[in-house]
Amino acid sequence: MANNIDRREIDRVLESRRKQREAKACYPCRQRKVKCDHANPCRTCRRRNHPEICAYDVEPPAHRTVQHARQQTNASSSNSATTTAQPTQAPSQPPAFALDPQSRLERDNSREGAGSTYIYSGDNSVVSILRNRTHDNGSMAQEVGSVLGLQNTYNSYPFMDLKTxxxxxxxxxxxxxxxxxxxxxxxxxxxxxxxxxxxxxxxxxxxxxxxxxxxxxxxxxxxxxxxxxxxxxxxxxxxxxxxxxxxxxxxxxxxxxxxxxxxxxxxxxxxxxxxxxxxxxxxxxxxxxxxxxxxxxxxxxxxxxxxxxxxxxxxxxxxxxxxxxxxxxxxxxxxxxxxxxxxxxxxxxxxxxxxxxxxxxDRVPIVSTKGWSLDSTIFSRCDLSYTEVMHYLCRLGIEITTNEDRETQEITHWLGMLYSLDDIYQRAQPHLRSRDNCKSLQQNLEHLALKMHISFGISILTRPALKQCQVRDPPYDILRIRAKGSLLDASKAFLDFQALSVVPLRSWSMVHTVLSSTLLLCIWEETRNDVESRDLQQRVIEVFSAAGSVGTMRNSASENGQWLSERHIRALITLRNAVRSVVDQTREDGNPSENHLPSETAFPMFELPPGLPEDLNQIGASPISYLDSIMNNP
Structure with a gap:
């Protein structure tokens, strides 16, 4: 009886059985030849921490496309010739935009093994050794990592009560x-x-x-x-x-x-x-x-x-x-x-x-820049963007804060870092170097933002001179001159910036820069009685007063009333009290033309934090120490 069966029918039955057998497992399990429970995603893919690639309808490689099309044609012909075979149902294809919610960066990482399935280990770890010596796409390394307790196993966040x-x-x-x-x-x-x-x-x-x-x-x-x-x-x-x-x-x-x-x-x-x-x-x-x-x-x-x-x-x-x-x-x-x-x-x-x-x-950072080499082209190009200059400045900041010997560093070390920063800044785009070259609002804002950050960086690099106020060597004189210029520039840039945008008054780093700079201008003996410095201090106080910082200070204990940080509130209060003291003294000396500060009702008086000197004449040799005590003492 078997001799009477058409050969094409035999091929059709074998092919359909083969398809059914292949369709039972997802593509990753078929590739690894492991058991699949046919769920979506299956248990094996969830256990191996890649449920997002658990797929059943995966297109065949290009070299099998022709053969697959021929087999489909034969199967279709056989289906039309017999009434016993069930029609083959074409797999539903997901829409073209199905992967759009996951960004291209995420998809690239997932394909290359550095997304949610990739766990970094050092070269000497067992997991890395296995990953480098095996050729199974890291599956063995993942298994060993799980056995050694070096890989997470929870598929959902365990600190939430969401069971389904x-x-x-x-x-x-x-x-x-x-x-x-x-x-x-x-x-x-x-x-x-x-x-x-x-x-x-x-x-x-x-x-x-x-x-x-x-x-x-x-x-x-x-x-x-x-x-x-x-x-x-x-x-x-x-x-x-x-x-x-x-x-x-x-x-x-x-x-x-x-x-x-x-x-x-x-x-x-x-x-x-x-x-x-x-x-x-x-x-x-x-x-x-x-x-x-x-x-x-x-x-x-x-x-x-x-x-x-x-x-x-x-x-x-x-x-x-x-x-x-x-x-x-x-x-x-x-x-x-x-x-x-x-x-x-x-x-x-x-x-x-x-x-x-x-x-x-002034804390030790947690990051390191040693793992990424510095782009050497920044030392030869003359078109550095705002972001590129900022990245270099921040690398410099990490180097400063990780240097355990900075208190004993020679003055030439700080001068060298200062000259290096100057060189990078001079290689920035024209509108970043000079406001005269700005041709749009955005260029003006970028110029002023970078000016504030650069000024803050310079003030950090020149602090050895502020800490050694009594030393009068030429290198220290250079740092003192640069320190004064940076403090003035930071205050001026802030005032110009806030006239154009809300960004400097809403950005913590810029608020910190202007308050620390104006406070240093106020307490440093070389700028304390400077007319330009005093004018900048009063203008900064007026800006914060008009912006609503008064309400913030009144409600600083409120849970939701915090605009400035506690440290910045203390700095602003100290600055206001110090400037008011100087202004009142000037008035008593018979100079009514002194600029007027906001009234007591607009800017209510606050007591200085405990332990701080009430009179600026009591300040010690280091204004940096006084600034730190204001910012950091509770």
Missing amino acids: AEDRWNELLRITPQRTEVLRFFQFYRQSSHPFNPILVDVERFELDICTYLNAYAAGEFRNASSISERWLTDGPVGLISLILATLSSGAHYSDLEHLQRSEICQDLARRSFQALRLSNFLFRPSLNTIQTLLILGTSLRDNGQSDASWALLGTTVRLAQTLGLHTEKSIAHLPDNVQSKARRLWSSVVWQDSLLSLSY
Whole structure:
């Protein structure tokens, strides 16, 4: 009877059985020839920490396309010739935009093994040795890492009580950004925050991701709590939503809302962003979006006066970045060149944040710049951008704060670093060097922002002269002259900047720069009685008074009333009291033409912090010590 069966029917049955057998396992399990439980994602892919690549309908390689098409044709002919065979159902293809929510940077990393599945280990670790000696795409290294306890195993954030996918989806719907929030606050982030603190490594691509999100939102994908959108519930897209919320929080801080409303919205968006981070399991499955989100949230904390919390959060951010291997060129050498350049920029952003906080607090930084070589072209080019000059300045800041012998360094060391910074600044784009070359508002703002940061850097490099006020050697004289110029330039740049933008009054680093600079002008004996210095001090006080810092000082104990940090409030109070004392003394001496400070009702008197001298004549030899006592004594 078997002889009567048509040969084509035999081929058709064998082919259909073969297809059924292949379709039972996902593509990663078929490639590894391991057991698959046919779930989506399957248990094996979840255990190996790559559920995002668990796929069943994967296109065959190009060299098999022709053969596959011929087999499909034969099977189709056989289906039309017999009534017993069931029709073959074509696999449904996902829409072309299905991967859009996960940014291109994330996808590149995932393909190259440095996304959520890649855990950095040093060359001498067992995991790295196995990874380098085996050729199974690191699966054995992952297994050994898990056995040795060197790899996380939780697929969801363990500190949340969300047991099902439905619970996770409902929580995501609760925190997703509304269309009105995106349209209102992202523009403020793009215009006022990102240009002066460029944390996003691919802002153009991020804008496309926002467009994808808004299209999905308009299509109703986030409307139904009972209908889960699989493409938005995986860790990558949830991480993108967290990053969007973080940028909106930063944008709200720079918006045109009143202070109290602005503060409430900023904190609400930040809380939702951090909740989305939990949903993406950021602590156990860090990604590049995770690092960018945490950096922006840390900056928002800092700009709202919570610099200590920002410092603590930065420590976690750095550790997660090291988990991905972002801290060295060697650890991401297996990635494409364009991804490596983005990784460099992201680690440079981490260095940027750590440098500003470490210099301001005079604390040892947690980051290192040794893993990435300095781009040598900056010493030969004459078109350095604002960001490039800032990256060099921040590397210099890390070098200063990590130098344990800086108190005993020769004066020539500080002069050398100062000349190096001068050289880089002279290689900047023309509008950055001179305001006369600015041809647009943005160029003016970049010039003034860089002027403030450069002045702060110079004031740090010249502090040995301020600490040794009695030494009158020529090298110290050079540093003293540069110190005075930097303090004056920082105050002038701030006053010019705030006339054009809200950025300097909302940026923690710029507030710190102007307050520390004007306070040093006030207490340093070489500038204390200088007419220009006194005029700048009074103008700075008036700016903070008009901007609402009075309300901040009155409500400094309030949980949500914090605009300036406690340290900056103490600096502003001390500066105001000191200048008022000088002005009152001048009036008593018969000089009524002295500039007038805001009235007592507009700027109420506050007592100096305990333990500080009430009279400036009691200041010791080092104004730096006095400044540190104001900033750091509780």
